[in-house]
Amino acid sequence: MWLEVLSGEDAGRVLEVDRTLVLGRVQGADMVIRDARASRRHAELAPEDGGLRLRDLGSANGTLVDGEPARERVLRGGEEIRIGAVRIAVLADEPAVTGTPMPEPVRRRPVVETEGPSWSMIGRLVEARTRRGRKLTYAALAVAALAIAAVVALAVGGESDEEKVAAVVPRLAPATLWLETRRMGAASGTGTGWVLDGDDGLVVTAGHVVNTGERFLVHAGKRQAEARVVAAAPCEDLALLRAPPAVTRAHELELGSSDPEQGETVLAFGFPLGTVSGDTAASTRGVVSAPHTRYRDPAADVPAYPDAIRTDTALDPGFSGGPLVDLDGRVVGINAAARADGTGERSPQGANYAIGAGRARAVLDELRTGRSSGWIGASFGYPTRRDLARGGMPAGLWIHGVIPGSAADQAGLRDGNYVVAVNDRPLDGTLSGWCRAVAGIASGQAAELELFYANRTRRTVDVRFD
Numbered sequence: 001m002w003l004e005v006l007s008g009e010d011a012g013r014v015l016e017v018d019r020t021l022v023l024g025r026v027q028g029a030d031m032v033i034r035d036a037r038a039s040r041r042h043a044e045l046a047p048e049d050g051g052l053r054l055r056d057l058g059s060a061n062g063t064l065v066d067g068e069p070a071r072e073r074v075l076r077g078g079e080e081i082r083i084g085a086v087r088i089a090v091l092a093d094e095p096a097v098t099g100t101p102m103p104e105p106v107r108r109r110p111v112v113e114t115e116g117p118s119w120s121m122i123g124r125l126v127e128a129r130t131r132r133g134r135k136l137t138y139a140a141l142a143v144a145a146l147a148i149a150a151v152v153a154l155a156v157g158g159e160s161d162e163e164k165v166a167a168v169v170p171r172l173a174p175a176t177l178w179l180e181t182r183r184m185g186a187a188s189g190t191g192t193g194w195v196l197d198g199d200d201g202l203v204v205t206a207g208h209v210v211n212t213g214e215r216f217l218v219h220a221g222k223r224q225a226e227a228r229v230v231a232a233a234p235c236e237d238l239a240l241l242r243a244p245p246a247v248t249r250a251h252e253l254e255l256g257s258s259d260p261e262q263g264e265t266v267l268a269f270g271f272p273l274g275t276v277s278g279d280t281a282a283s284t285r286g287v288v289s290a291p292h293t294r295y296r297d298p299a300a301d302v303p304a305y306p307d308a309i310r311t312d313t314a315l316d317p318g319f320s321g322g323p324l325v326d327l328d329g330r331v332v333g334i335n336a337a338a339r340a341d342g343t344g345e346r347s348p349q350g351a352n353y354a355i356g357a358g359r360a361r362a363v364l365d366e367l368r369t370g371r372s373s374g375w376i377g378a379s380f381g382y383p384t385r386r387d388l389a390r391g392g393m394p395a396g397l398w399i400h401g402v403i404p405g406s407a408a409d410q411a412g413l414r415d416g417n418y419v420v421a422v423n424d425r426p427l428d429g430t431l432s433g434w435c436r437a438v439a440g441i442a443s444g445q446a447a448e449l450e451l452f453y454a455n456r457t458r459r460t461v462d463v464r465f466d
Contacts, residue, residue, distance in 0.1 A: 001050050001077065002094055003045075006087040009034045010177060022044040023083065035084030037061045039254070040328065042083055051076045057256040059083075060330075090096030104123070144335050148433075161265050164327040168267060171331055175251035175280035176269040176322055177220055177243075179205055179227075181213025183379070183401045184415075188213045192270040192281070192322035193241065194331065196364065198252040203227060203241040204364065206336055207234040208301050209432075210241075211379050214401045218243040220251070222278045229403060231443075231466065233373040235362050235435035237336055237355060239321075240367040253323055255364070256330040259309060259356035260288045265327055266311055268335055268354075270319025281322070286313030286352075295337065295353045300382035300430040302337050309333045309354045324354040332357045336365050359428065371443035372466040374435060377406020378413055383429050395429040396420035396452060411450075411463040420458075434458040441465055 005013040010032075014022075021030035023045065025038040026204045033042060039059040042081055046053045056063045064082040075081075077092025146159055181189040189212030193205035203218060210216070210232055218227045218241065225241040260266060266288055269281045290310040309324070315335055324333035333354030366373065381398030388395060399417040402408040425437040441447050445466045453459075 001075075002091040003031070003081075004089045004091060006026045006080070006089055006092040008307055009465055016094070017047060017052055018043055020044060023191060024057075030402060033083050033086050037084030037145055037254075038086070039257070040330075043081075045075075046397070049075060054081065060254045060257065071453075095329075121233050156280070161327065165265075165267065165285060168325065168327060168329045171323060172253065172267075172269060172284065172323070173281045174221070175248075175253045176271075177218050178271040178275055178277075178279065178281070179203075179209060179241075179321065180217040180219065181209065182215040182217070190271065190273065190275065190317060190318050191320045192335070192433075193218065194269070194321075195248045195321040196240070196255060197251045198249040199245055201227075201242045201245045201248045202230065202368065203243055203248065204323075204334060204360075205239050206334065207237040207239045208304075209321045210234075210239040211301065214379065214403050218247055219277050220247045221280075223247055224277060227393060229377070229406075231367040231370050232375040233367060234431060235374045235438075236363045237303055237305070238334065238360060238363050238367065240364060248432050253325075254330045255361055256326070256332050256357040257361065258332075259291045259358050260326055260332040262288055262291055264288045266313060266324050266332065267327075268313040268315060268319060268322060268324050268352075270310070270316065270322035270335060272316035272318045275318065284314040284315070284316075286311045291356070301380070303431050303435055305336065305353060305355065307356065307359055308329040309356050311352050311354065315352045330357075334360055337349065373443065374438045376408040376411075376413075376463050377403040377466055378408035380431065380434070382431075386431070391454075393418070394420050394426070394452060395430065395433070397425050397434060407464050407466045411449075411461050413461065416453045419449050420452045423447050424450075448453065 001017045003015045010303055010348045015031060022041055023029060023031045023033055023043045024041045025033055026040045029041065035273045041057045042059040043057055043063045044055045054063065054065065054070060054073050054075055056071045061084065065073055065079050066127055075090045077090055079090045081088040081090060164283065175195045177193045179193050179197065180187060181192045189209065189443060191205055191209030193203040196202040196204050210229060225244045225247045227241040230240040230242050230257055232239040238396045264287065266286060268284045271279065272282055288309060288311050292307055295305040295308045319335045322335045323331045324335055326332050333356050336355050337353045379400040381400040383398065397419050399413050399415060399419065401415050402413055422437040427437055438447065443465055446462050448460045449463050450460050
C-alpha cells in the first residue's frame, strides 16, 4: 500500500507503507504532517490483510476518511485521509512516475520549484526514488540534501526554551479571553477563558468564575460580547460558555490528550486584577513540579481536586480558567487555584494548581452536549463560622443570584435564599460539601432542596438539575 500527499507543503510526496507508521506534527513522526491542527502523534497506519488499519491516536482535531470522522478503520485503497488541511491519498498500487498522470484527487502533477531546494523538494527527490529502488541521478543533490537535513536537525535540536516561549506567547495570547461577570447590573468578578472551538463560539473557564455572576462578558482585545453558559461542572471547577463567533472565530487553542511531565516547562496565560478592555493576556513561565497530585483547598468556594497538576508558575488573581500550555502551544491544563495553607514558613511557596488536560477533556466533552454536572444555575455564597454563630443558623449556602432560565430560576430560587440540605443530606457551608450532597444526581434529575429562613422556619423546593 502507498500514500501520496495531495495538498500542503509536501504535495507530491509518495511513501510506501510496509510497516507501522505514526503520522504527526513533530519531527520524529514517521510521516510529518505540516499543519498546526495536527497533533504531535495524530494517527497510526499499520499493514493488515492486504490493507491498512488506520487508528486515530486521540488527536485534538480528529482524522477524516473520505470526509467522515474515523477513529479506527481498515483502508483498502482509493480512500482519502485528511488531517487538518493536508489530504493524503491511499493507493493499492505504486503510482506511475511517467506516462499519463493520474486524475485528481488521486494524483497531482508535482510543482516545479524555482528557488533553492526545500525540505519538500528534497523529500520528493530522495524518498520517492529510493522507495522505488531508483538511483539518485545527481550525486551533488544528495550531498546537498544531507547537508540541509543536518543543518535543520541542528537548528531544531538547538532551539532554546526562550526561543520557543517567544514563538508561543504571541500566538496564544489572542486566544486567551478576559471574562467579566455581572450581578444585578453591577460588576461582580473577573476571570479568564480560552477558545476551545472558534466556529462554535465555545469558551472554557473555571467553574468558580461562573459562580461569581449571572451575566458574562467576553473580551477579545477591544471587542466584547455577552456569553451564555452552555453547561457547568462546579465540582470539577470547569464551565463552558458560548460567545458570538465574531469574537472567537479567529482564535482557537488545541486541548492536549495527556498531562505534562514532571520538570516540563509550561506557560500560564491569564488576565490579572486591574485588567481593562483592550489589554493583552499576561503570561508567566514555570515548570511542572508534580503532574498528578491531590489538592484540598481550605477555601470554601473551590472544590478539592483529587488529581491536579502542581506548578511553580505564578497565578495572579484573575488567572482562573486560563490555559496552561506546553512549549508546543498545546493546552495541558486549566489554571485553577493559587492558595496558601498556613502562614509564615508553613505556607507553600510556588504551589499553584491546574486541572490536567486528560481530566478536563472528559468533562468538557460532556459539557459540550449541554449536560451539566452538579449545577442548578445558582451562585453560592459561603457563610463564615462567625456568621453562623451570630445568626444561630445551621451550616448551609446562600443563594447570591440565579442565571435566568436555569433550573434554579425555574424552581423559584432567589437571591437571599439559604440552602441547608439536598435530599436530606446536610451541607457544611462549602462547595465541597455541596458536591458530596449532590453526588449521584445526574443532569435532568430532580432533587429536594431544604431552605432555612430567618424566622427559623424551613421548606423544601424541588429542583431539576441542569
